[in-house]
Amino acid sequence: MSVVGVDAGGTLTKIVYKENGRLHFKTFSSEQQENVLQWLTLLAKHHKLYITGGKAEKWGETFPQAHIVGEFIAVCSGAKLLLKEEKSDLKQFILINIGTGTSIFKVDENGCERLLGSGLGGGTFMGLGGLLTGESDYYELVRLSKEGKRELVDLSVRDVYEAMNSPVPEHLTASNFAKGDSSSKKEDKLRALTNMIAETIILLASQASQAHKLEHFVFIGSTLKSNPALKEDLTQFQELLSYTPIFPEKGAYAGSLGAFEIGREAEHSQNRQ
Known part of the structure; x- marks a missing residue:
């Protein structure tokens, strides 16, 4: 059967x-x-x-x-x-499942172990995204986020240090939503939200990777479906935190x-x- x-x-x-x-x-x-x-x-x-x-x-x-x-x-x-279907021979990695919330696992030859998780995920994107914009359709929220500029809503390290040399890369976030106000565009607010979710996930995954000495991050979950902005934001810390992101094509499933x-x-x- x-x-x-x-x-x-x-x-x-x-x-x-x-x-x-x-x-x-x-x-x-x-x-x-x-x-x-x-x-x-x-x-x-x-x-x-x-x-x-x-x-x-x-x-x-x-x-x-x-x-x-x-x-x-x-x-x-x-x-x-x-991973097998995509001809990958990767056996050890940090698995990050971004669904309604987010769970982070260690995967190796001995099996799979959940290490930690966060309430930030697709549910946050839908719920808070709806509160910020009045939109409720997932694909519309994703489309708007893709067109937004988070720099118009987030306070960046560049904003804080201005002409001075900063101790960390200037594009990083100093404070999420610190520049946002009632005049902020939907697109910009949603991109800032997407980035906040991505930053939190990467920081948690980085802690797990350092503890277990694993540098490959495999991202799965329905929140990644047709969501290029989230994928882009999840890759922005590679030079700083030394990880290799992998996005299986059918990761949502x-x-x-x-x-x-x-x-x-x-x-x-x-x-x-």
Whole structure:
């Protein structure tokens, strides 16, 4: 029997399944939950569901035959598979999952260990972004952020030291949103928000990398989907903190892909018995 991997997150639902010999990747917003449940009800007649994510237990009530997969296990399994699919032989790295919030893991030959996390993530971008701009559509928020200039809202090191030589690179942030006011444009406020999220994530990941002597940062999670501004801001500290950023193409689906792979292996093992 075929398998469907579901990542039931707080904001988005990501689904991976195989049809006609190839994998299919689907994303639905929480507003589409009823439609997703109806579709999966039909799909579950011929497939076994393996569900992970923050709402997995809740979804398990609707699909009592479904298998619940631990979120951290699914995310790590999916990330490894994504790297393998992209022909990467990387075995040791810091894994950064930017979903509604952010979790940071150490991955090596011994397995996967969650090290720390932050409440800053996609939920922050949507919630605070909406409060700052009045916009609620994810893709519109991303578009506006891409066009913004955070230097018009953030106080930079350059602003503080002016003509003096600064002890750190001048483009770095001295204070987030310190120059913002009621006249600040939506685009600029959103880019400042994107940068604040990215800065916090990188500083946390850097602490983890220094403690475990790992320099490769693998970024996954739905907040990176079609979000070039966030990716750009996540790479801005490479010279200062010495890390190598990696963005798997299907990184938003790491959790659902991991659930799919774990389910596929479980079904294969069961069929062999």
